[in-house]
Amino acid sequence: xxYVIHGAPGSGSGIVEAVCAELGVPxxxxxxxxxxxxxxxDAYAGLNPHRKMPTLETEDGEILTESVAIVIALDERHPxxxxxxxxxxxxxxxxxxxxxxxxxxxxxxxxxxxYPTRFVDSADGAAAxxxxxxxxxxxxxxxxxxxxxxxxxxxxxxFSATDLYITKLxxxxxxxxxxxxxxxxDALIAAVLARPRLAPVWARHVx
Numbered sequence: 001x002x003y004v005i006h007g008a009p010g011s012g013s014g015i016v017e018a019v020c021a022e023l024g025v026p027x028x029x030x031x032x033x034x035x036x037x038x039x040x041x042d043a044y045a046g047l048n049p050h051r052k053m054p055t056l057e058t059e060d061g062e063i064l065t066e067s068v069a070i071v072i073a074l075d076e077r078h079p080x081x082x083x084x085x086x087x088x089x090x091x092x093x094x095x096x097x098x099x100x101x102x103x104x105x106x107x108x109x110x111x112x113x114x115y116p117t118r119f120v121d122s123a124d125g126a127a128a129x130x131x132x133x134x135x136x137x138x139x140x141x142x143x144x145x146x147x148x149x150x151x152x153x154x155x156x157x158x159f160s161a162t163d164l165y166i167t168k169l170x171x172x173x174x175x176x177x178x179x180x181x182x183x184x185x186d187a188l189i190a191a192v193l194a195r196p197r198l199a200p201v202w203a204r205h206v207x
Contacts, residue, residue, distance in 0.1 A: 001077070003027040004057040006047060008034035012107070013054035014205035015067050018164040019074050021197050023081045029204075068103045071161050072096075083161045091155050095162040098144060098154055102165050106144075109137040110172060141173065141182055148184040152191040159192075167192040171206050 003020060007013020008031050020027040032038040032053065040051045048055040048065045056064040056074075064070045075084040085091035112119060112133035116126035144166070150156045153163050170178065170189045179186050193202055 001025065002059045004059075005029050006032060006044070006055040006057065007053040008032050008039070009204045010034075010207070011053045011205075012067055012168065014201060015165055015168045016054045016056055016070050016074075017201045017205070018168065018198055019071055019083065019161055021201050022083060022161075022164070022195075023074060023078045024197070025074075025078060066103075067165070068099055071099065071165070075161060085155070085157065085160060091157045091160075094149070095155060095160045098147065099162045099165050101140075101144065102169055105140050106137060106169060109133045109140070110169070113137065138177070138181070141170075141178075141185065145182045145185050148188060152184075152187045154188065159195075163188060163192050164198075168205065 003025060005013055005016050005020065005027055007017070007029065011034055013029075017027070017029060032044065034053070038044060039048075039053055044055075045051050047057070047063055050065060052065075054065075054067060054070065056070045058064075064073055072084070075081075084095050113130055116129040116133070119129050120126055148154055150158065153159050154166060155162070166185065167189045170182075170185055171193075173182075178189075192198065193206065
């Protein structure tokens with residue numbers, strides 16, 4: 001099975017690229033011009049009605065959106081890679097717990113920090129939204145920090161797809177703040193960035 005990932009350098013599509021790289025499956029990246037909001041146009045909406053990245057397309061034309069759903073689907077289709085712990089296990093429940101936490105409690109705040117005018121019209125309102133979203137984001141990262149159970153990975157049992165999710169979102173944080181306030185997360189990110197299979201992905205997505 002060959003996959004096509006619709007995304008852009010530096011975007012959340014790096015999560016799915018990293019998953020495919022770890023799985024060792026063939027994939028192609030089709031970059032959108034995110035700086036000029038190509039992903040918010042009508043053409044891309046034909047693939048992803050939410051007009052966000054990433055979108056995964058299979059060779060038989062199946063379309064998947066929402067990064068957590070894509071990660072789980074890829075794990076189920078390539079179970080031999082062990083990207084997530086086995087179904088029904090406690091470790092899998094915890095891996096999914098923290099991946100969904102990031103997707104629902106942290107990731108939406110990134111948009112508020114980066115694009116506050118999407119949520120309010122006035123400049124003063126935008127500044128207030130950005131400030132509050134930044135504070136909430138850091139607060140929620142501290143929750144994750146307190147629950148990193150492994151060394152260096154999220155689970156004591158070792159590496160999983162959750163670590164890829166943590167890394168992609170974590171590299172968007174201010175590095176000095178992350179090192180000072182999230183030492184476990186910072187060590188996790190360093191370990192994931194050093195994984196050989198992922199070097200081409202991080203070359204595109206980490207600056």
